[in-house]
Amino acid sequence: MPDYGHSLEFGTFITPTVTDPDRVVALAVLAEQAGLDLVTFQDHPYQAGFLDTWTLLTFVAARTERVHLSANVINLPLRPPAVLARSVASLDLLSGGRAELGLGAGAFWDAIEAMGGRRLTAGQAVRALEEGIDVIRQVWDADARGPVRVDGDHYRVRGAKRGPAPAHDVGIWLGAYKPRMLALTGRAADGWLPSLSYLQAGDLEKGNAIIDEAAREAGRDPSAVRRLLNIGGRFATAGRGQLDGPPEQWAEELADLALTDGVSTFILATDDPGDLRTFAQEVAPAVRELVAAERQGSPAKKVERVIGDDFGVVPTADDGVRRSKVQPWDESTRPTGPAHDPGRTYTAHENAAGQHLIDVHDHLRAELTQIHELIRQVEAGSMGVGQARDHINTMTMRQNNWTLGTYCESYCRIVTTHHTIEDRSLFPRLKSADPRLAPVVDRLAEEHHVIHDVLESVDKALVALVSEPDGMDRLREAVDLLSDTLLSHLSYEERELVEPIARLGVL
Known part of the structure; x- marks a missing residue:
């Protein structure tokens, strides 16, 4: 499949564990400090072992300044779309345009029903998601005439006031795998957000084809849909498999996914600060260099480590930032x-x-x-x-x-x-x-x-x-x-x- 030409972005997928909330926030802050573009958290409102995702996103937004934030992905069956739309717009306004919206049709229906949600079939869940997206976009369209009106099978909003509008064009990214969800992504969403661990060989190509066809049928350019991907793996000194090896191997594999399957946002699932830093400071720059070289038609340089290129471990570079005016020693000596x-x-x-x-x-x-x-x-x-x-x-x-x-x-x-x-x-x-x-x-x-x-x-x-x-x-x-x-x-x-x-x- 083609390279859709999107700018590359890199993020992290942090577990919102309730047992150590300070560490969860610290990892998000570290992601920003390390230079990542995006911080995401899973959303399982029925899971007592997790912090509430929307509360966590809001708290992290107040502790950061640059990084974008999103659920990965919001459980729509337990979050009414009209209220969710205003929550997202409010966070986007408060954070200076840093909120995004990953959306899911729902899963774990026993747990959803136990929390007071309605159990849906697979087809009903996709239809409800499409109606929910309609509600959200109408609420955000604050300049349109008349109130919000959606008369769906699952969501009926009749006369709600519009607004507020978000500070920027918030992306709606769908966690999609099956044909109906993929087609909905092409018709109505701004991004496709699957997890690599759930995909088989060829699934990215097949998914892109369905999304692209649905986008064209809806009068949209397929490139209007960003392709995001949750990834996981292991950093090691020697390569043992996909995303299991040194940072330069990761860079080459992710660059291939960008150029062959159009993936432009890579989100690493990790709670390890060392892996987060390696991904941000070694893998991301190398992927950008490889992809830029290919797009420009120039031969890409072999990915090499900035420090320690003659052995398999990379020391942590000193960023030169100093907080104190006191100098306890002379570093030049x-x-x-x-x-x-x-x-x-x-x-x-x-x-x-x-x-x-x-x-x-x-x-x-x-x-x-x-x-x-x-x-x-x-x-x-x-x-x-x-x-x-x-x-x-x-x-x-x-x-x-x-x-x-x-x-x-x-x-x-x-x-x-x-x-x-x-x-x-x-x-x-x-x-x-x-x-x-x-x-x-x-x-x-x-x-x-x-x-x-x-x-x-x-x-x-x-x-x-x-x-x-x-x-x-x-x-x-x-x-x-x-x-x-x-x-x-x-x-x-x-x-x-x-x-x-x-x-x-x-x-």
């Missing part, structure tokens, strides 16, 4: 280790050893993101200190019954333990295995002492938060400094040690 041997190859086991360090660091980065999110809420006045303590007590990321102070203290203790292990075990072994690493190892150990002092300042600021009028300012300054020192240090450590760890096998 950091020594570097020996150059990598370009002829050296690495086994999967060796690469796994190097990746382990990054995985540990990624967890620390995710924890730090949550600390910032919590402090933003308290600082903005949307949550009091006491409320924050109560809220954190529900978190299960590491242990139960946390308070604001012990949460940060636990995080600091984890960092300190991590560094103590390095100082007493990893660092001496590296120096012994390769003496050329001694300057780097010594510098890293020195930075650990600085980070320890910064962690002490966080402890002192926690006391000030309760006892002094400017306690929040002091805490913000301390945590900003912790971010600068820790993130800079972790990137430096990975840059200098990931390859030696893989080469020397000291983990």
